Every structure is written in structure tokens, then in C-alpha cells.
Amino acid sequence: MTDxxxxxxxxxxxxxxxxxxxxxxxxxxxxxxxxxxxxxxxTASMMGVEAxxxxxxxxxxxxxxxxxxxxxxxxxxxxxxxxxxxSKAGVKFFAxxxxxxxxxxxxxxxxxxxxxxxxxxxxDLALDADAILTF
Amino acid sequence: xxxxxxxxINPDKILDCLGLFCPEPIYRTRxxxxxxxxxxILEVIADDPAAEGDITxxxxxxxxxxxxxxxxxxxVHILIKND
Numbered sequence: 001m002t003d004x005x006x007x008x009x010x011x012x013x014x015x016x017x018x019x020x021x022x023x024x025x026x027x028x029x030x031x032x033x034x035x036x037x038x039x040x041x042x043t044a045s046m047m048g049v050e051a052x053x054x055x056x057x058x059x060x061x062x063x064x065x066x067x068x069x070x071x072x073x074x075x076x077x078x079x080x081x082x083x084x085x086x087s088k089a090g091v092k093f094f095a096x097x098x099x100x101x102x103x104x105x106x107x108x109x110x111x112x113x114x115x116x117x118x119x120x121x122x123x124d125l126a127l128d129a130d131a132i133l134t135f
Numbered sequence: 136x137x138x139x140x141x142x143x144i145n146p147d148k149i150l151d152c153l154g155l156f157c158p159e160p161i162y163r164t165r166x167x168x169x170x171x172x173x174x175x176i177l178e179v180i181a182d183d184p185a186a187e188g189d190i191t192x193x194x195x196x197x198x199x200x201x202x203x204x205x206x207x208x209x210x211v212h213i214l215i216k217n218d
Binding site: 096097098101107108115116117118119120121123124 | 157188196
């Protein structure tokens with residue numbers, strides 16, 4: 001099993017682009033922590049790197065419809081604009097829907113560019129990534 | 136007689152994961168896959184929105200064959216072959 005997994009990871013690295021995985025665990029209650037993964041992800045895409053942001057624990061609150069629109073810090077643009085720019089640049093978003101249960105929030109209702117991912121999806125992304133940054 | 140491409144696939148085992156949330160569908164799928172003999176087919180039915188992506192990842196990692204993903208009213212049907 002391990003041999004197969006190692007081989008799979010090795011082959012995917014040979015075949016494709018470099019991959020960065022950003023893990024966002026901060027939520028809308030700490031808006032200053034929300035900009036970096038989008039900005040880094042957009043930049044990574046521009047650099048020819050495949051970027052994915054996985055929103056886990058409180059992070060999933062950022063992807064709820066209507067939330068990013070409410071966040072703007074200082075001279076920075078509205079978080080929604082930064083998020084849309086990342087999406088247009090090809091950055092992929094995953095929401096951990098199970099985190100909503102942990103936080104006592106209603107399930108689903110994410111922005112259309114976000115996909116719901118589970119534990120295996122995050123593990124898979126981590127195994128395939130060349131680098132992982134956590135926020 | 137040639138086999139029709141749209142012919143329904145008959146699974147050897149059906150795993151009902153309806154109403155279960157991450158990581159239960161993945162956990163139960165793995166338990167069933169371990170029991171699956173060479174050439175046998177498992178059908179997993181799940182309504183967790185994370186299940187489709189998660190089970191696809193699992194199947195790829197285990198180097199098994201994903202035969203079909205079919206979305207129906209009650210949830211997604213995923214057919215996996217051990218070959």
C-alpha cells in the first residue's frame with residue numbers, strides 16, 4: 001500500500017506542475033488572517049504553480065455566501081474582491097462541511113466556486129502538495 | 136453478443152452510507168473494500184456532500200478501479216472494482 005502511494009505521489013510530481021496547498025483555519029472573527037491565502041494563491045497561479053486553499057474549522061465560515069462581502073480592512077480591498085480574483089486566477093477552494101457541525105452552524109450554502117471536501121480530500125491534497133502553508 | 140455500453144453494472148455488495156457524514160463513508164468504504172475479492176464490485180451510496188471527492192481520492196490511492204459515479208435523487212452511487 002505504502003509503495004503504491006509513494007509511487008502515485010512521485011508520478012504526479014513528475015507529470016504535473018508544482019503544487020501549493022494553503023490551509024485556512026481562521027474564520028470571519030479574525031478578518032486580518034483571511035487575506036494572505038488568497039493573495040498567495042493568486043500569486044502562485046501567476047507563477048505557474050497549482051494553488052488550492054482548504055478551509056477547515058473556523059475557516060469554512062469565510063466561504064459562506066455573503067460573508068466575504070462584509071470584510072474590509074484598512075486600505076485593503078474588500079475580501080470578496082480578493083477572493084474572486086483568486087478564483088479567476090484558477091485557485092481552487094475546498095470547504096470542510098463537517099466543520100460547520102463542530103461550530104454549530106448550518107451546513108452548506110457556500111459560494112459557487114467552493115467545492116465540499118472531506119478528510120480524504122485534505123489528506124490527498126497534502127500528500128500531493130510540494131508545499132503546505134497553514135493560516 | 137456485444138455488451139451494451141449503458142448496461143447496468145451489477146455490484147457484488149452494496150454499502151448504504153445515507154445519512155452518514157465525513158469520515159464515516161470513507162471509513163466504512165475502506166472496511167468493505169478490504170473484504171472485496173479480486174474482480175468483485177462494491178457500490179457505495181452516500182449523501183454526504185464530501186463523499187464523492189473523498190471516495191474518489193481513496194480509490195485512486197488504493198489503486199482500485201472507479202467504474203461509475205452516478206448521481207441520483209437520494210445521493211451519489213459510486214461503483215468500485217477490485218482489479
